Amino acid sequence: MIVQLKKGATQEDIKRTVERLIQLADEAGIEVHYHTVQGEELPVVAVKAAGADIAKIQEERLRQLDCVEDIKRIAEPYKLASRSYLDRRIVKAGGMEVGGNRLCIIAGPCAVESEGQIMKAARDVKAAGADMLRGGAYKPRTSPYSFQGLQEEGLRFLRQAGDASGLPIVTEITDPRNIDKYQKHRVDVYQVGARNCQNYDLLKALTELKGTAAAVLLKRGMATTLEELINAAEYLLAGNVHNVMICLRGIKGIDLKYTRNSIDTGDISVLVQNCNIPIIYDPSHACGKRSLVLETSLGAVGHGANGLMIEAHPDPENALSDGHQSLYSAKDPENPMGLFRVIEDVRKYYDFRLKITGTNG
Known part of the structure; x- marks a missing residue:
């Protein structure tokens, strides 16, 4: 259940609402758990009870409070991410809106390798038509002997490249102690x-970002179910971080001879129908081969993705990380495995789909 309060509701109004809720729960003989959240526009009280017990609460007596705007019963275990609560969430990330009628493209190398490399990559992805620059500074790698990233120096280089190109920067955080x-x-x-994805200590720590312009891009775990993924995003929303995006990137399968992961573009449609969070797709990690990035990207757009995160490198053959799945970042309209050509083709398809369906999801 979501109890939505009126605009301008005070802390005293929230207190009165919670007191009435506890009173009604006691009268019904049930135990409820509640969480107060500053919603997108209005403060809300999210309420949960075991099984169907929530139906025992006398909703009309809650509505009698002059501070209550609306009450919504939401069956899903996630509340703020549900389309029953909010149909569509428009996320503001780096000065642009994600989730509207424009496809968001995030592009750049897997890792920041040097100042010169990320500067060149930033110029390239900007020229190719990307909206944001990605690059890893702290790299969690399967092998302890693989390149682990430049750490804070990588963050500094990435920020400089973002400022020079005018692109917002996207980078992975692995340790809550590094938020500062x-x-x-x-x-x-x-x-x-x-x-x-399900590191709840990290997700809780990132609620420090509430009230800032920063956004969070939550990637699906390698074996995470869709409900688990949405609930992970719910941790952020419940912590008053509203600028949240979900990113699918393929999942572990049984036949990985031809692709790095099982391509899960079909799950985009399921997410679009059930949650209100913008969906980004990472074709690079899903397929693991630059020759399949375009087709995988088109599939993601066809299922309703709001954006793509594509790996691109000035010199993929000599990249320190994931060069085999990185597109060529240099502008070359004739290269089907170049970033410029892929962005051009997926934007054409996105616009065509938008014209036909009238919606991106």
């Missing part, structure tokens, strides 16, 4: 990687 460093370097979008 990310704030110092004015990171626009904090990426929670697949390995940390």
